[in-house]
Each structure stands twice: as structure tokens, then as C-alpha cells.
Amino acid sequence: MSILQNALDSIAIGLEDFESADERRIISSTRNIFAGILLLFKHKLCELSPVGSDEALIKQRVLPEIDATGAVNWIGRGKKTVDVQNIKDRFESLNISVDWKRLERINKYRNDIEHYYSTLNNESVQQLISDSFLIIRDFIADELEEEPKSLLGEDYWKILVDVNEVYAKEKQECDSSLEKLDYFSNEILYALQAYRCDECGSGLIETEDSDKAIEASFKCRACERESHYEEIVNDAVKQFYADDAFSAHKDGGDKPVVDCPFCFDGAYIFLEGVCVSCGDSATHECVRCGCNIPPEEISDDNVCGYCSHMWAKVMAE
Numbered sequence: 001m002s003i004l005q006n007a008l009d010s011i012a013i014g015l016e017d018f019e020s021a022d023e024r025r026i027i028s029s030t031r032n033i034f035a036g037i038l039l040l041f042k043h044k045l046c047e048l049s050p051v052g053s054d055e056a057l058i059k060q061r062v063l064p065e066i067d068a069t070g071a072v073n074w075i076g077r078g079k080k081t082v083d084v085q086n087i088k089d090r091f092e093s094l095n096i097s098v099d100w101k102r103l104e105r106i107n108k109y110r111n112d113i114e115h116y117y118s119t120l121n122n123e124s125v126q127q128l129i130s131d132s133f134l135i136i137r138d139f140i141a142d143e144l145e146e147e148p149k150s151l152l153g154e155d156y157w158k159i160l161v162d163v164n165e166v167y168a169k170e171k172q173e174c175d176s177s178l179e180k181l182d183y184f185s186n187e188i189l190y191a192l193q194a195y196r197c198d199e200c201g202s203g204l205i206e207t208e209d210s211d212k213a214i215e216a217s218f219k220c221r222a223c224e225r226e227s228h229y230e231e232i233v234n235d236a237v238k239q240f241y242a243d244d245a246f247s248a249h250k251d252g253g254d255k256p257v258v259d260c261p262f263c264f265d266g267a268y269i270f271l272e273g274v275c276v277s278c279g280d281s282a283t284h285e286c287v288r289c290g291c292n293i294p295p296e297e298i299s300d301d302n303v304c305g306y307c308s309h310m311w312a313k314v315m316a317e
């Protein structure tokens with residue numbers, strides 16, 4: 001069977017799993033749909049592989065070989081095929097575009113639902129289906145240059161379109177409910193809008209309150225778990241800044257979030273200069289030497305680490 005047919009079958013079976021009333025099929029739904037997307041990508045790499053290269057572009061191992069005319073050809077070797085990172089590298093090099101952030105979200109959800117979430121339900125998988133729909137639709141149309149509806153078949157196409165529409169509408173309702181609250185900083189609003197339920201992974205978090213965010217309660221539409229602001233805001237903000245924190249750690253640069261020097265259990269958003277829990281702001285410019293105080297040295301005092309150290313020395317003498 002061709003890779004393309006495998007891809008389409010995998011997506012179709014994943015959608016049948018999703019539609020099933022049997023909760024045990026939820027995990028296989030996420031596995032099949034993700035596998036189907038990767039197979040679509042591999043199909044493209046296969047198509048682009050030179051004739052006689054033994055599908056070099058989908059093989060992890062590719063070695064040069066001299067043919068009868070003396071020319072060097074790159075030939076695929078072994079059974080191991082490309083993984084997500086290999087596909088990403090090759091696509092980038094071949095100018096094939098995919099929304100990798102979205103794909104990463106699908107992959108993370110698929111992984112979390114197998115190892116981490118304690119509640120499984122069809123509603124919490126909606127975002128994965130909706131994300132998958134956008135990737136599959138764009139890839140088939142833009143990169144395979146086919147009509148997604150006819151390639152996937154009318155019935156499966158309709159499931160994808162419907163879930164995507166329902167999810168987009170529900171997500172919009174949740175987002176607007178969060179916008180009604182007052183936050184110490186808008187970044188906190190964006191972090192909560194990007195937050196996923198701890199219990200089931202759904203992105204459908206809403207509130208019925210409309211005053212101060214710190215006094216509000218939030219509810220997951222998919223599993224109905226309720227949480228108070230304080231219970232989710234730190235995680236939400238840390239997740240929201242996770243990429244920035246990673247690159248600050250890897251390449252150097254300011255940590256985006258540190259522990260609050262005033263209340264100690266809140267996340268302090270350095271760029272915004274505010275703690276998400278107590279709302280306090282620290283001094284970012286040392287009053288003694290005028291330098292910018294780096295995130296690690298933010299304190300309830302108004303001097304930098306160096307000046308505070310010097311001051312302690314003077315006092316001790």
C-alpha cells in the first residue's frame with residue numbers, strides 16, 4: 001500500500017476512534033491522527049526523493065554511492081525512517097512550510113494524554129482535532145496540491161470541519177469570558193487563554209466572574225474541573241513563557257519569570273515588572289549605581305545585588 005493511502009487510512013481510523021462512544025478509543029484516536037499527519041509528510045518526502053535513490057529523503061541514513069557513469073548519488077540505507085526532527089530539518093531545507101508550533105502542540109497533547117492526564121473525554125480532544133484539521137488541510141492543498149475534501153473523503157472531511165468549527169466557537173466564548181476580568185497585566189490574560197486544563201488538557205477554560213481576576217474562579221468546559229485564580233495562574237504564566245525561558249537558559253538573556261520577592265509564591269513577570277499573585281512591582285533600576293537590576297537580583301530592596309553586597313560589607317565593618 002502507498003504511504004499516502006496509509007496516511008489517509010490512519011487519519012480516517014483516528015476520526016472513527018474519536019467519534020466512538022468508547023472512551024478507551026480516545027488515546028488511539030490521538031495516536032492515529034498524529035501518525036497520519038507524519039505519513040502525509042513522509043509521502044511528500046518520498047515523492048521528492050530522486051528515482052533510484054531508494055527513497056533517500058525518508059531514510060535516516062543516506063550514503064553516497066558511485067554509479068557506472070562515475071557520478072555520485074545519495075542513496076537511502078536501512079529500514080529506519082525519518083523522525084519528527086528529521087522531517088522538520090528536511091522540510092526547512094526544501095522550503096516546505098508547516099506550522100511547527102501547532103504540530104508540536106498536537107504532539108505534546110498526544111504524549112500527555114497517554115502519560116499524564118487523568119480524565120479522558122472526547123471534548124478535551126477537540127483542540128487536537130482542530131489543530132490537526134488546519135495542518136492536514138493546508139498541507140494537502142499547498143504542498144500536495146490536491147483538494148483536501150476529495151482526498152480525505154466527504155465524510156471524514158465533514159467531521160474535521162465540524163469539530164474545528166465547534167472548537168473555534170467554544171474557544172472564542174471562553175476567551176471572551178476571560179477578557180471580562182481585570183488583570184495586573186494583559187500578559188496574564190494571554191497566558192490564561194493559552195492555558196490547558198491540568199486534568200484533561202482541554203484549552204476550553206472559562207469564567208463566570210467579571211471583576212478582579214485574582215478573585216475569580218475558572219472552569220474547564222470539557223471536564224468541569226473548577227480552579228481558583230491562584231491555583232492555575234503560576235503554571236499558566238510559566239507555560240506561557242516556557243519557550244523564552246528555554247532560550248534564555250540556552251543562549252543567555254534575561255529569565256522571563258522569577259519568584260516574586262514580596263510574596264514568594266507568585267510568579268514575577270520580569271518584562272512586565274509585576275507579580276501575578278500579589279501584583280507588587282520591584283525596582284528594576286538600582287538607586288545607588290543606576291544599573292539595570294537583572295531578574296536574578298530582583299528583590300524587595302531598591303538596589304542591585306552588587307550594591308546590596310557592598311552595603312552589607314560596609315555595615316559589617
Ligand SMILES: [Zn+2]
Binds near residue numbers: 124201221223225
Ligand atoms: Zn479539563
Ligand SMILES: [Zn+2]
Binds near residue numbers: 260261262265266279
Ligand atoms: Zn508577589
Ligand SMILES: [Zn+2]
Binds near residue numbers: 287290303304
Ligand atoms: Zn547598584
